[in-house]
Amino acid sequence: MAQATAPGPARVRRSRRAILVGWSFILPNFLGFALFTLVPMAAAFALAFLDWDSYGTPEWVGLENFEQLIGDENFHVALRNTLYYAAGHIPLTLVAALALAIVLNRKLRGVNFFRTAAFFPYITSLVAVAAVWNMLFNPTAGPVNQVLEALGVAEPPRWTASTDWAMPAVIVTSVWRDMGYYMVLYLAGLQTIPREYYEAARVDGAGAWQRFWNITLPCLRPTTFFVLVMLTIQSFKVLDLIVVMTDGGPGRSTLVLAQLVYREGITEGRFGYSSAIALVLFVIVLTVTVAQFRLNERRNTP
Amino acid sequence: MTTLQDAPQTVAPPEPSPGARPGAGVARTVLAYAALGAATLLVLLPLVWMVSSALKRDNEVFAIPVEWIPREFRWSNFVEIWDRVPLLTYLGNSAFLSVTIAFLQVLTGSFAAYGFAKVRFPGRDALFLAYIATIAVPWQAYMVPQYIMMQRAELTNTFWSIILLQAFGAFGVFLMRQYYMSIPDDLCEAARIDGLSEYGIYRRIMLPLSKPALASLALLTFVSTWNDYMGPFIYLTSNELWTVQLGLRSFVGQYEAEYAMIMTGAVLSVLPILVIFLFGQRYFIRGIATSGLKG
Numbered sequence: 001m002a003q004a005t006a007p008g009p010a011r012v013r014r015s016r017r018a019i020l021v022g023w024s025f026i027l028p029n030f031l032g033f034a035l036f037t038l039v040p041m042a043a044a045f046a047l048a049f050l051d052w053d054s055y056g057t058p059e060w061v062g063l064e065n066f067e068q069l070i071g072d073e074n075f076h077v078a079l080r081n082t083l084y085y086a087a088g089h090i091p092l093t094l095v096a097a098l099a100l101a102i103v104l105n106r107k108l109r110g111v112n113f114f115r116t117a118a119f120f121p122y123i124t125s126l127v128a129v130a131a132v133w134n135m136l137f138n139p140t141a142g143p144v145n146q147v148l149e150a151l152g153v154a155e156p157p158r159w160t161a162s163t164d165w166a167m168p169a170v171i172v173t174s175v176w177r178d179m180g181y182y183m184v185l186y187l188a189g190l191q192t193i194p195r196e197y198y199e200a201a202r203v204d205g206a207g208a209w210q211r212f213w214n215i216t217l218p219c220l221r222p223t224t225f226f227v228l229v230m231l232t233i234q235s236f237k238v239l240d241l242i243v244v245m246t247d248g249g250p251g252r253s254t255l256v257l258a259q260l261v262y263r264e265g266i267t268e269g270r271f272g273y274s275s276a277i278a279l280v281l282f283v284i285v286l287t288v289t290v291a292q293f294r295l296n297e298r299r300n301t302p
Numbered sequence: 303m304t305t306l307q308d309a310p311q312t313v314a315p316p317e318p319s320p321g322a323r324p325g326a327g328v329a330r331t332v333l334a335y336a337a338l339g340a341a342t343l344l345v346l347l348p349l350v351w352m353v354s355s356a357l358k359r360d361n362e363v364f365a366i367p368v369e370w371i372p373r374e375f376r377w378s379n380f381v382e383i384w385d386r387v388p389l390l391t392y393l394g395n396s397a398f399l400s401v402t403i404a405f406l407q408v409l410t411g412s413f414a415a416y417g418f419a420k421v422r423f424p425g426r427d428a429l430f431l432a433y434i435a436t437i438a439v440p441w442q443a444y445m446v447p448q449y450i451m452m453q454r455a456e457l458t459n460t461f462w463s464i465i466l467l468q469a470f471g472a473f474g475v476f477l478m479r480q481y482y483m484s485i486p487d488d489l490c491e492a493a494r495i496d497g498l499s500e501y502g503i504y505r506r507i508m509l510p511l512s513k514p515a516l517a518s519l520a521l522l523t524f525v526s527t528w529n530d531y532m533g534p535f536i537y538l539t540s541n542e543l544w545t546v547q548l549g550l551r552s553f554v555g556q557y558e559a560e561y562a563m564i565m566t567g568a569v570l571s572v573l574p575i576l577v578i579f580l581f582g583q584r585y586f587i588r589g590i591a592t593s594g595l596k597g
Binding site for chain 2: 015018019021022023024025026027028029030031032033035036037038039040041043044047100103104106108111114116117118119120121123124125126127128129131132133135136138140141142143146176179180184233236237239240243244258261262265266271274275278279281282285289
């Protein structure tokens with residue numbers, strides 16, 4: 001810029017003006033953002049090292065909360081369940097979203113209608129979704145078990161009424177709800193693959209399956225990476241679906257980490273201890289995400 | 303109907319090769335439509351079941367074998383439910399919160415985004431990085447401190463708690479900034495030379511140009527507020543403040559065996575979202591495609 005060479009005072013005045021103008025735009029949002037997001041975020045960090053419940057006064061205890069965590073059976077169960085949920089939700093949603101995207105990636109009249117329909121579950125409310133799926137999974141007369149019985153399964157699972165099958169039921173429900181969202185991301189990714197690749201492969205006599213493995217999948221790698229990161233974060237912080245569908249039950253069979261944070265912190269008022277759990281949750285999400293980025297980098301540099 | 307316009311058109315359609323028989327093309331199209339139809343039906347089946355059950359008697363919902371179409375359509379369910387629960391209050395509360403929060407988010411978000419995208423000042427990029435970084439932190443990790451704050455300020459069990467916590471999200475700033483970055487700087491520069499102030503540029507040039515992005519943000523915020531369960535669940539205890547999600551959840555818990563009525567409530571809670579989605583779906587998809595966020 002030509003003005004950059006202007007002599008001292010005028011330049012200082014101009015840059016001070018720019019700061020004022022810039023901040024005046026940002027401030028209305030920033031006030032709310034700082035007060036209700038940044039401050040609580042910083043506080044969450046500090047709280048994890050305090051002994052504080054809703055009645056007492058806060059007291060610095062160092063790592064005591066974390067030591068307590070190690071021996072807390074609820075924490076073990078919640079951690080295991082969260083990993084279980086992630087292990088089911090991440091791959092199944094990814095595959096379902098990719099499959100949907102490939103089926104819907106066609107030049108046909110009216111294909112947009114189908115895409116819209118496939119996306120819709122993602123914006124239906126979780127309370128409605130949970131109500132519907134809880135009934136679909138009804139152990140005695142629910143449509144899911146009727147279908148299973150018709151297929152010859154003599155004793156179909158009791159789903160949300162059983163400690164072994166409640167988590168699979170939750171996973172199926174969440175895959176159904178989320179796949180439309182990731183399908184949109186995959187559809188966008190599919191558009192970036194040059195058509196010539198497919199034509200060349202066809203000339204070389206590659207079948208549909210070969211084209212999928214050798215062209216579609218490798219070309220979609222950036223999309224898949226992005227989807228994987230998003231899915232991981234989403235899986236580890238799962239909360240509302242669990243609360244409305246099973247509330248952690250039966251027993252503790254679907255209790256997850258975020259729900260334990262809610263119970264300890266907001267229901268029980270144990271602010272310090274719950275923040276320690278929240279910190280663990282955050283560190284897990286961060287570690288997995290960073291690991292994914294590292295892996296992705298290594299694969300991209302041969 | 304314009305549907306998923308931005309989800310672009312196509313790649314490598316299985317077009318018949320030049321030498322193929324003409325009949326093969328037709329068969330292929332039919333097959334492709336069958337695959338589309340089957341996939342979509344499978345995805346929508348739970349919702350079909352929801353609507354169908356909403357029009358049955360309670361004892362018909364779990365009929366064996368499954369009745370996909372009710373024997374007799376009980377539209378009266380949709381009349382009765384208004385007497386069973388204060389649904390109108392719930393819908394009103396949900397609408398109030400969703401509109402207020404969407405409005406504030408669009409207003410403050412687009413305003414701040416202009417500062418981040420078009421005004422150059424020291425410290426700007428670091429500040430924006432702080433915004434972005436918070437998007438990656440799960441809300442679940444700091445819900446307890448937020449709750450303590452609201453409790454101390456005696457704002458729990460008021461709409462204020464929900465509005466204050468959700469109206470100033472980083473997401474809106476991020477989405478709008480992405481859009482403003484795509485508007486050439488020359489345009490602002492020309493306006494500056496013409497003597498327009500920064501606020502004038504924002505109001506007269508950026509706002510009109512960014513209508514699609516504003517619509518995306520407004521719709522995404524409206525829907526996520528409407529569907530939000532945990533926020534109202536944590537903060538709103540009085541029945542007269544409940545949103546439709548809380549009302550429906552409590553109905554499910556209280557009248558467990560009234561299957562049909564529960565489904566009627568579920569349909570009514572989803573209906574407003576369906577209408578909004580059908581009118582504004584272009585903006586939804588665009589918002590998701592450009593940001594890839596809000597999950």
